[in-house]
Amino acid sequence: MRLILNLLWLVFGGLLAGIAWLLAAVLFALSIVGLPWARAAAMIGLFSLWPFGQTAVPRAELTGRGDLGTGTLGTLGNLIWLVLIGWWLALGHVAIAIPLACSIIGIPFAWQHLKLAGMALWPIGQEIVPYEVASAAYRR
16 A cells, blocks of 8 residues: 555655755755755655655664764754755745645645654654664664
């Protein structure tokens, strides 16, 4: 079922969203100032290409240890991202999710846009993993 939903997602806008996020990652990487956010944008881009069956989890909970992106610098980077671009991106995903949720067929796609909206708000320090890995990480 995940395969079918992911293929439908790609056809009905997921491919465009993924390309847009990956393009943003390249633009962030080209500007020296945007390098800290390039990885986060690339991660969201890959997630938006194939979202069904995956979820975002805090990297510190996944690995059991902190790193540069999960500490104070990660929080600062997320705050800058949130103020400058994150809330706009999240608002865009929510705006797409609302009409999708109005139809029964669009509900799974609306849910994915809401997951992307959450990622767009606070991406640094997150990791995209299959549901099975996420549930195993939370059972530890």
